Amino acid sequence: MIYTCTLNPSIDYIMHVDEFEGGSLNRAKETFFYPGGKGINVSRVMKRLGVETIALGYKAGFTGAFIQESLEKENIKSEFISTEGKTRVNVKLKSSDETEINGPGPVITEEQQNQLIGRIKEMTDEDTLIIAGSVPSSLPNDFYVTIAKLCEEQGTKLIADTSGSALKQLIGSSLHLIKPNHHELGDLFQAEVETKEQAAHYGRKLFEQGVSHVIVSMGGQGAVYIGEDVQLFAEVPKGQVKNSVGAGDSMVAGFASALHKGEPVEEAFRFAVASGSATAFQDDLCQKEDVDKLLNEISLTSIEEEQK
Numbered sequence: 634m635i636y637t638c639t640l641n642p643s644i645d646y647i648m649h650v651d652e653f654e655g656g657s658l659n660r661a662k663e664t665f666f667y668p669g670g671k672g673i674n675v676s677r678v679m680k681r682l683g684v685e686t687i688a689l690g691y692k693a694g695f696t697g698a699f700i701q702e703s704l705e706k707e708n709i710k711s712e713f714i715s716t717e718g719k720t721r722v723n724v725k726l727k728s729s730d731e732t733e734i735n736g737p738g739p740v741i742t743e744e745q746q747n748q749l750i751g752r753i754k755e756m757t758d759e760d761t762l763i764i765a766g767s768v769p770s771s772l773p774n775d776f777y778v779t780i781a782k783l784c785e786e787q788g789t790k791l792i793a794d795t796s797g798s799a800l801k802q803l804i805g806s807s808l809h810l811i812k813p814n815h816h817e818l819g820d821l822f823q824a825e826v827e828t829k830e831q832a833a834h835y836g837r838k839l840f841e842q843g844v845s846h847v848i849v850s851m852g853g854q855g856a857v858y859i860g861e862d863v864q865l866f867a868e869v870p871k872g873q874v875k876n877s878v879g880a881g882d883s884m885v886a887g888f889a890s891a892l893h894k895g896e897p898v899e900e901a902f903r904f905a906v907a908s909g910s911a912t913a914f915q916d917d918l919c920q921k922e923d924v925d926k927l928l929n930e931i932s933l934t935s936i937e938e939e940q941k
Contacts, residue, residue, distance in 0.1 A: 634686075634687060634761075635679070635893065636761070637675045637676045637679075637686050637689065637763045638672050638780075639691075641670065641768075642668070642700055643669040643696075643721045643723040644721075647663075649661055649663040650728045652729065653726060666699075667917060667918075668700040668703040669700075670765075675883075676709050676886075677704075677707060678883045680707055681921050682921055684889070684893050687711065688711040688712070689713070689752060690714070691716050692714070694718060694719035694720060697715070717740065721737055731877065741769055750780075754787070763793075766794070767796075777795065781793075792808070792810040792889060794881065796813065797817075801821060806843060809846065812848040812849075812884055813847075813849060814851065815831075815852075815854075818849055819835070821839075822835050829855065829857050829866045830936060832857040833857050833936045840861075846858070848902065848905060853869060855867055855868045855869050856884070864935065865936065866933070867903065867933050869909075870930040871930075876915055879912045883909045883912035884908055887905040888908075903928060903931050903933060907925075
């Protein structure tokens with residue numbers, strides 16, 4: 634089974650305002666509510682791509698109930714642990730620019746922390762766990778490292794989609810996939826990463842430190858894949874970007890879904906790029922038909938060949 638884990642989920646409240654003016658009354662022309670959080674996004678996209686997951690994490694109050702009910706409507710299984718307080722609401726303001734205001738999450742107690750650890754201990758070498766997003770301040774800042782050690786002991790495949798100190802702490806752990814963007818990759822090595830060759834160079838260093846698959850997203854410039862015997866570059870298809878929030882999560886979902894279905898890594902990478910792009914062109918997360926339409930627009934080239 635594939636599990637996703639979102640420690641600090643949210644309701645994503647999307648507001649479209651024609652011309653936002655700070656310090657004055659603004660009226661939204663459209664609003665949308667979606668269950669949010671990086672792991673939840675991965676579960677939602679994987680379901681649309683035909684792969685079942687179980688969503689783990691924490692929920693609190695009426696906002697947490699909304700998230701669970703929304704997933705139930707999409708026939709996505711969840712095993713959330715209830716906490717006191719309220720699950721946060723994140724406002725995504727879309728105008729001439731895109732502005733995000735993320736609310737605070739609830740406090741997670743040591744008992745609730747141990748409940749989640751106990752659930753992860755039940756996983757086996759036939760399972761995959763996708764940890765995504767930040768670690769809440771009420772949890773130990775090395776909580777993902779604890780999870781990584783458990784997964785390594787059990788043989789559970791671990792996919793990590795996080796950033797900052799949480800990502801740095803995980804480097805050196807046995808990871809199935811990570812997907813930093815080029816800025817995050819540069820931060821890991823205190824280097825500038827502006828070209829696909831540089832992304833491949835530093836991505837190879839992550840592979841050598843125990844990551845089986847590395848995808849480096851570079852926004853409109855494309856994406857880079859580094860695996861055991863291959864380094865690939867993918868150009869992203871052209872389109873109007875409407876939703877950058879879930880694009881990276883969709884890349885993870887696309888890659889994991891394709892590997893789960895037995896596709897070779899080249900096709901899994903193509904599927905990842907198509908999924909991320911399809912979400913970027915939608916108001917919500919992509920549907921399978923959106924992904925299928927873009928697959929033929931994505932060309933892959935070997936970076937080694939371009940360097941010769």
